[in-house]
Amino acid sequence: MISTETRDGVTMVRVTEARLNAANAIHFRRESIALVDGGATRLVIDLGQVSFVDSSGLAALVAVLKRVGITGSLAIFGLQPVVRRMFELTRMDRVFHLYPDAASARSAIAA
Amino acid sequence: MPALDITSEIAAVGAVTDWVADVSRRHVDQARIHDIQIACAEALNNIILHAYRRRTGMPIAISINVLADRVALVLRDRGRELPAAALTREVDGDLDPGNLMMLPESGAGLPLIRACSDNVRYRRVGRWNELTLIFCTRASARSTGQ
Numbered sequence: 001m002i003s004t005e006t007r008d009g010v011t012m013v014r015v016t017e018a019r020l021n022a023a024n025a026i027h028f029r030r031e032s033i034a035l036v037d038g039g040a041t042r043l044v045i046d047l048g049q050v051s052f053v054d055s056s057g058l059a060a061l062v063a064v065l066k067r068v069g070i071t072g073s074l075a076i077f078g079l080q081p082v083v084r085r086m087f088e089l090t091r092m093d094r095v096f097h098l099y100p101d102a103a104s105a106r107s108a109i110a111a
Numbered sequence: 112m113p114a115l116d117i118t119s120e121i122a123a124v125g126a127v128t129d130w131v132a133d134v135s136r137r138h139v140d141q142a143r144i145h146d147i148q149i150a151c152a153e154a155l156n157n158i159i160l161h162a163y164r165r166r167t168g169m170p171i172a173i174s175i176n177v178l179a180d181r182v183a184l185v186l187r188d189r190g191r192e193l194p195a196a197a198l199t200r201e202v203d204g205d206l207d208p209g210n211l212m213m214l215p216e217s218g219a220g221l222p223l224i225r226a227c228s229d230n231v232r233y234r235r236v237g238r239w240n241e242l243t244l245i246f247c248t249r250a251s252a253r254s255t256g257q
Contacts, residue, residue, distance in 0.1 A: 022156045023121045052128065054152045055219040082145040089149070089226050090219055 001027045004035060010109050011035060012102070014046040020057030029060035033067045041072035044105045048078030053086050065096065073097075075105040114174040119159045119188075120167055128152050131175055131184065138177045139248050146227035147182060147246050153220040154186050154242055162190025162240060180249040181229075186242045192235050193242075197221055 001024060005012045013032060017024055035043070045061070047053070053061075061076070068074045077099040079087065087093040099105035113134045117123050128148040135144050155171065163169045172187040198221060225231055230245035 019125050021121075021124065021152065022160065023124065052125065052148065052152070054124075054149070054156060055223060056156065058219070081141070082148060085142075085145045086149060086223075089223055 002031050006040065008110060010042045010044060010106055011040040012044050012046060012106070014048075015050050018049060019052045019054075020047070020050050020060065021052065021054040022056040025054075025056040025060040028057070029063050032060075032064045036064065036067045036072070041068065042109045043068060043072070043074045044102070044109055045074065045076045046078050046102065047076060047080070047083060050078070050083060051080055053083045055086075055090070058086060058090055058092055061096070062092070073109050075099055075109050077101055077105040112174050112176045114172065117171050117173065118167065119163045119169040119171055119190075121156070121159055124152055124155045124159070127155060127173060131173075134175050135177055135182055139182060139246075143182075143246060143248055147184065147244075150224045150227040150244050150246075151184060151186075153223045154184075154244065157220050157224075158186065158188045158190060158240075162188050162193070164191070180247060182246040182248060184244045184246070186244075188240050189238050190240060193233055193240060198225075198231065198233055 001015070001017060003014045003016055013035065015028065020028060032043075032045075043064070045064075065074050075097045078101075079098060084093070087096065087098065097108060099108060115127065115130060117127060128151050131151050132144050132148055135147055139147070158171055159165065170189060174185045176183040224244065227246070228244040229247040230243075232243040232245075234241050
């Protein structure tokens, strides 16, 4: 479901599935929250390979954001147009920090 | 009119949304196709998770009619009747990015369907639910939602 890489205290989480939806959101949530519980406090989520996110997928992202909490930070990049549309429809583009690429997301988290 | 019969497996939803996009692509711009896909996915999720209560193997009939000024997507199932209040339910309150714990993690399906569609019609026909979603694809048609 995800691949991860930690460098300089920032954990890059790449979603390796083409969809983040009701079929797999629970796995993403479980694996990502395990990272946070294991000490990852600064996460960058790469959705570049994700061509579709439904409300279950968004809910999983919200759950991860909640677990990161106010003491950590979370950024997302790589939104494809239909995924960005989902964030806009649900107003989650006002909640999550969205970036155009890995470098800008990582810089924002590391700051 | 293109039609598809599936059974109530969550894993099938992705393929259906791809099919809906393929059928619509020649006549509808990409932005509108995104709305159709989102509404279709949420409607199917609701059928599988709520109408059929996650029971697999149950019938879902999908048809899509691409007209000159609109796309009509019809989904039919034999699950539980949709509560009348559910169709008009709004997304919970105003989002407060500063209040993480109050961010909603559920309930966005029907509001999303309404936000993506120009017209949503539900009816119960015998033991079947029938949900019709209309997506206007011309500016004049969108303003009237017909």
